[in-house]
Amino acid sequence: MEDELQWVQEVLSGNKQAYAHIINKYKNQLYATILRMTKNPQDAQDLVQEAFIKVYNQLGKYDQKGPFSSWMYRVAINHCMDEFRKKHYQMKQVEVNDEKVINPNHPEIIFLKKEKRRQLERLIGTLPEDERMIILLRYVNELSYDEISDLAEIPLSQVRNKLHRAKKKMRDTVKREGGYFHGMSCGR
Missing domain, CATH: 1.10.1740.10 (RNA polymerase sigma factor, region 2, helix turn helix motif)
Structure with a gap:
């Protein structure tokens, strides 16, 4: 800093x-x-x-x-x-092309990482814009709840609620459709 x-x-x-x-x-x-x-x-x-x-x-x-x-x-x-x-x-x-960051010597790993990323991108893409932004700021940019609250100019309680709702929607989608993120449906 x-x-x-x-x-x-x-x-x-x-x-x-x-x-x-x-x-x-x-x-x-x-x-x-x-x-x-x-x-x-x-x-x-x-x-x-x-x-x-x-x-x-x-x-x-x-x-x-x-x-x-x-x-x-x-x-x-x-x-x-x-x-x-x-x-x-x-x-x-x-699709986000992530071939540059995946080890090309392991085809199984390439496939699993691509599939996981594709499904996660799809799940995040189904969220409303405000929830998508909060998910990205929290898990991609690793910002704290307080930082997200300041950044989005919304109360801390709304950050928590939106994050909870977004994760619940994603878990419900995974439960309904199945897929790579089945562990998310168990509350993780």
């Missing part, structure tokens, strides 16, 4: 090149989050670029009361939600 604060101060002092450190640190995580929201790689790339521009333009508003990453995600997610509302964004189903 100290590095981030230093980079923010450098950018605000006129060293625009320091912003590259922030981009490099967060680009993959932010892209993964937005890709899971949009289900469209090109849209996700565009939104990540726009989000980083928005974060850059609002750096002076960062008050250092919480982690920089939470503030940055709030700005980026709010930007995406605004764009979704403006464009009446239609979610599209595409």
Whole structure:
């Protein structure tokens, strides 16, 4: 976090090149989050670029009361939600290509990981937008409930409720349809 604060101060002092450190640190995580929201790689790339521009333009508003990453995600997610509302964004189903992160020497492992990811993406994709965002922030970005509450600007109790409802919907779907995530239906 100290590095981030230093980079923010450098950018605000006129060293625009320091912003590259922030981009490099967060680009993959932010892209993964937005890709899971949009289900469209090109849209996700565009939104990540726009989000980083928005974060850059609002750096002076960062008050250092919480982690920089939470503030940055709030700005980026709010930007995406605004764009979704403006464009009446239609979610599209595409598969996330994860061949680059899977060991190609083990075909069984490749198949199982792809199948697990495909089913999880499908399960998450069936959730309403607000619940999907909370699931992604909690389990993909590993944010705390408090950070999600701040980021989404909703009470902590709503974060817990939405997360509970989302997991229940996913478990119910797995119970009804079966599949790789049968363990989820046992309350895990």
